Amino acid sequence: MRRPAQIERLYLDFDGFFASVEQQARPHLRGRPVGVVPFAEAERTCVIACSREAKLRGVKNVMTIAEARARCPDILLVPQSPDLYRRAHNALISEITAVIPVDAVKSIDELTCRVAPADRDAPEALGQRIKARLAENIGPHILCSIGFAANRQLAKMACKAGKPNGNMVWHPKDMPAPLLRLELKDIPGVGSHMEQKLLRTGITSIEALLATQPKHMRKLWGNVTGERLWYALHGYDLQTPPSGRGMYGHGRVLPPSTRTRTLEHARAAARLLLTKAARRMRRDGWNAGRLALWLELRDGAWQRALAAWSPRRSSGALRPRDLVE
Numbered sequence: 317m318r319r320p321a322q323i324e325r326l327y328l329d330f331d332g333f334f335a336s337v338e339q340q341a342r343p344h345l346r347g348r349p350v351g352v353v354p355f356a357e358a359e360r361t362c363v364i365a366c367s368r369e370a371k372l373r374g375v376k377n378v379m380t381i382a383e384a385r386a387r388c389p390d391i392l393l394v395p396q397s398p399d400l401y402r403r404a405h406n407a408l409i410s411e412i413t414a415v416i417p418v419d420a421v422k423s424i425d426e427l428t429c430r431v432a433p434a435d436r437d438a439p440e441a442l443g444q445r446i447k448a449r450l451a452e453n454i455g456p457h458i459l460c461s462i463g464f465a466a467n468r469q470l471a472k473m474a475c476k477a478g479k480p481n482g483n484m485v486w487h488p489k490d491m492p493a494p495l496l497r498l499e500l501k502d503i504p505g506v507g508s509h510m511e512q513k514l515l516r517t518g519i520t521s522i523e524a525l526l527a528t529q530p531k532h533m534r535k536l537w538g539n540v541t542g543e544r545l546w547y548a549l550h551g552y553d554l555q556t557p558p559s560g561r562g563m564y565g566h567g568r569v570l571p572p573s574t575r576t577r578t579l580e581h582a583r584a585a586a587r588l589l590l591t592k593a594a595r596r597m598r599r600d601g602w603n604a605g606r607l608a609l610w611l612e613l614r615d616g617a618w619q620r621a622l623a624a625w626s627p628r629r630s631s632g633a634l635r636p637r638d639l640v641e
């Protein structure tokens with residue numbers, strides 16, 4: 317396995333994406349604490365994204381409205397505009413692509429790129445070029461953090477460590493010092509369950525985790541993911557295996573006024589969500605082997621699934637279209 321001696325990867329994550337897109341699109345929100353909420357009648361829901369100004373006042377994502385108001389009484393609550401965020405995403409990606417090819421779009425506000433040899437000696441300048449282009453052509457209110465490192469995992473961690481508005485370079489020659497300043501839970505792939513497991517086995521720091529052996533991490537994780545993480549944290553260039561995606565799913569919380577005794581609104585929402593999921597599947601070249609619908613009700617939940625409608629796909633697995641046709 318190759319261990320790059322230079323910066324080869326870039327990871328970019330927009331800061332408070334939904335909230336900053338709102339501030340860019342609606343001038344009266346600029347410089348003010350903004351919380352994006354799922355719908356206008358928001359009192360019983362939570363903040364799904366907040367602006368930098370709101371974060372400075374102690375508001376966090378997925379905080380209840382009541383708690384957000386307690387910490388920041390003048391917070392401006394804005395109902396989400398998914399179409400606006402999608403259009404902003406497309407515009408931002410096209411501006412970034414004018415500076416550097418995008419290797420993979422990870423989510424609506426995260427992406428990763430390979431750094432070309434010409435940029436490897438001066439990654440900060442590349443980061444500045446991307447930020448300058450976005451400020452110039454999209455607007456100065458949507459900020460991003462960029463991380464550079466030998467591989468994608470480290471670049472993602474560098475990106476997070478540099479937030480907000482970061483341009484963080486973790487050069488292979490300086491590793492692993494920047495990692496040692498972080499905690500186990502700062503590693504993407506170490507959730508609270510895995511963190512507890514590591515702590516129970518006496519691995520209480522990133523330094524201790526780095527000192528294990530790849531096979532040991534494989535055993536801790538129970539699969540090859542742990543071993544891959546060991547190599548990634550040690551700066552090796554890992555070829556990511558093809559996506560292990562098993563399903564396309566969308567969910568929606570119904571606004572209170574549509575939570576009626578009939579299923580009219582739930583049915584309309586389910587239809588819309590199915591259309592969205594199907595559109596994404598078609599774009600990625602998949603057929604469906606199974607269709608499932610989950611409803612969470614006030615007092616319980618309901619779930620049904622339809623098996624594949626083609627006998628050739630009865631296993632329930634999703635396969636690329638070219639394999640089944």
Ligand SMILES: [Mg+2]
Nearest residue numbers: 329330331425
């Ligand atoms: Mg983000």
